[in-house]
Amino acid sequence: MRRLLFLNGIKAFEAAARSGSFAAAGSELNVSAAAVSRLVHLLEERLGVALFERKANRLALTSAGRAYQSGLTPIFDALASLTAQVTASAGTRVLTIGVGPTFAMRWLIPRLADFRKEQPDIEVRITTGGAAAPFADDWSCGIKLGSGEWPDLVAEPLFAADLQPVCAPRLASQLKRPADLRGPNLLRVAHAAEDWPLWLKAAGASRLTARGPEFQFYGQALQAAADGLGVAMGIRPYIDDDIAAGRLVAPFSLSVPKGMRWYLVYRSFRTSQRDFAAFRRWIIQAASRPAGRGKASKVRQMAD
Template sequence: MRRLLFLNGIKAFEAAARSGSFAAAGSELNVSAAAISRMVNLLEQRLGVVLFERKANRLALTAAGRAYQSGLTPIFDALSSLTAQIMAPSSMRVLTLGVGPTFAMKWLIPRLADFSTVEPDIEVRITTGGAAVPFGDDWSCGIRLGDGAWPGLVAEPLFAADLVPVCTPRLAATLKRPSDLKGPTLLRVSHAAEDWPLWLKTAGVTRVTARGTEFQYYGHALQAAIDGLGVAMGIRPYIDDDLAAGRLVAPFALTVPKGERWYLVYRSFQAGQRDFTAFRRWIMRAAAQSATRNSQRRDSIKKDATM
């Protein structure tokens, strides 16, 4: 027989552990902070275990509290997702994807028509995501650039994040070697200040510093490069379609690993849900196809560079 001890207390504890305070948990559950504190105290008494260390300005989980919360949060997430599915109209199949704006614009959206052909009954909803944005409660999955270590999430690699300078064919014709690059023409991305120094160091260029226009997103810098403003640091897979269409070219054969990868991220309970499974199967195949084309393109660039 299943034994559930004081479910309201369990909910109060999980919300407080996840949010870090009784006040935030109370706001989430529409009760007072004092009520949350009382329910957690009663839960601790019934369990015979201390879950929180009460400190002056914050709560700190004990070892038992951390273990309990790490198991409870996925259970409540799964329950929330299941409830949403049951409440949705039977004809509605929705997959919500958290993804950064440049990834959505430069890689995902141009390929969504193919997914719609394969799975016409699934509606994909795209919301702003990225490594700096918390994984949304309503997300089915997300796509993130990083090291793959996101607590509470499964992370499956999609792409290597390789760096390569890109520009218009006209500008590329003036660049015979990396030392021809000039700082004022090197377009920058504010949150990726390490990209140009990493590539230039690997290329053996020591007297060039990127001083070109700075943009908030890679997508803005790449569009500026397409418009002839300068040389942008391209990151795969953002540049795949622009290179294939000839809007941009890579004037040098050298590509440098950024030190991070792109991952499909999701909560473990999603693995058994059919719409997510369909999307996962599709994006894994699409990512593999992109990797094959990139490898062929790199081989072609290297061959042209040696001729």
């Protein structure tokens, strides 16, 4: 017979361990912080082991508490997912993907028609919170730029995030070497201030400083570059389709790693869900294929 100990106490402990405080756990569970504290204390008494070290201004998990929480959180995640599946309308199959707005517009959305052809019964919902947005519990998966280290998430690499300047074809004809670049014409992205210095240093042009218009997202800067406003620092895979179609040109062949990669991220229990498994197979295959064929721009070799 399965022995389940004090589920209310287990829920209170998991919420407090995950959030880091009784107050936050109480807010999540719609009870007071004192109630959470009592439930956790009762759970510790029943288990016969301390789960928290109570410190003056914070909670600290004991080694037993860390082990217990690391096993409980995936169980509660799986339970929430199973409940959502059971209570969903008959025939409704929903896949929610968390992704930044530029990645959605520049890569994912143009390819979703292919996924729909393969899986017409799956409803895809895209939520755009930005690359720095925390992974939401109701996401089936996310696509994030980073180091690949996210606690409690599986991260599978999709693309290298390489940097390469791009601009409109007319402007590219004026750029023979990196020294031809001009600071006021170098378009910037607010959250990626390190991109231009990184590439310029590798190109031997570190004396240059990007002083052009600043945009919130890569997509805005790339659109401005296509419209002839200046030279944007492109990041893969954002620029691949535009280069293949001739909308943008990479005037120099030098491509510099950003030091991060794009990853498909998800909770481990998702691998057993057929809709997510289908999307995972599709996106890994799609990421391995070259950009769409079109009027490819000629990439000029960088002069010494």
